[in-house]
Amino acid sequence: MQTDNRLFDDFVKFMNGAAGTVAGMAREAEGATRERAREWIGGLDFVARDEFEAVKAMAVAARDENDALKARLAALEAQLAAKPARAPKAAS
DSSP, X not given: OOOOOHHHHHHHHHHHHHHHXXXXXXXXXXXXXXXXXXXXXXXXXXXOHHHHHHHHHHHHHHHHHHHHHHHHHHHHHHHXXXXXXXXXXXXX
């Protein structure tokens, strides 16, 4: 339904413009807030996710290597325990 009321049309245009302006201000405020948060968090001692994952992978590899060395040491100690002890040589 079309209206011939010019005042009402002007009011609707004004409100549409105001809504667009408020939406733009909200987007700008959100962007500024995000940027400030990034700056603040960037100053703290946080690590990036990829750096954390790399260190985590190295820790897993080190743990696996440690377990392998423990098993090797246990096998060598078992071999050493199975050998008869040698008598010390007498000094002349």
